[in-house]
Amino acid sequence: MNTRRRGYTLLELLVVLVILSLAGVVAVPAFAAWRPVEARRAAAGELVRVLDLARQRAVSGGVETELVIDPARARAWLHPRDTSFTLALPDSCRLRGTARSRVKLELGGAANGALPLVVCGTDSARVRIDALTGAPHVELLP
Secondary structure: OOOOEEEEOOOHHHHHHHHHHHHHHHHHHHHHHHHHHHHHHHHHHHHHOOOOOOHHHHHHOOOOOOEEOOOOOOOOEEEEEEEEEEOOOOEEEEEEEOOOOOEEEHHHHHHHHEEOEEOOOOOEEEEEEOOOOOEEEEEEEE
């Protein structure tokens, strides 16, 4: 006689539910801590995108280019081609700086200048520029 049972007992289902709820309790704070870090990376990535655009125009156009960033209005533009655009920053982020930041990019891609600090809530990020290559590097600050 075949007396095999099919399905799960109520106790087995309750044990699985308890395990899943404990995993959720551990995972939710980890995801909550992850969001500000991603916001900082996205905001710093926007500055990197703008720097790459300016560097590309300097190298391919054969003319020195100056990138100007206005932290108060989150706007940037390039000289001599007066291309103006708004920086797409996450809602929780802003640029910290009192004056306009200027970065000069030379024909070979070398760069010099300062960039505003990216602030997202209580955390911040800094984008640094390699003076020889003009390559941007993101540094997340605590």
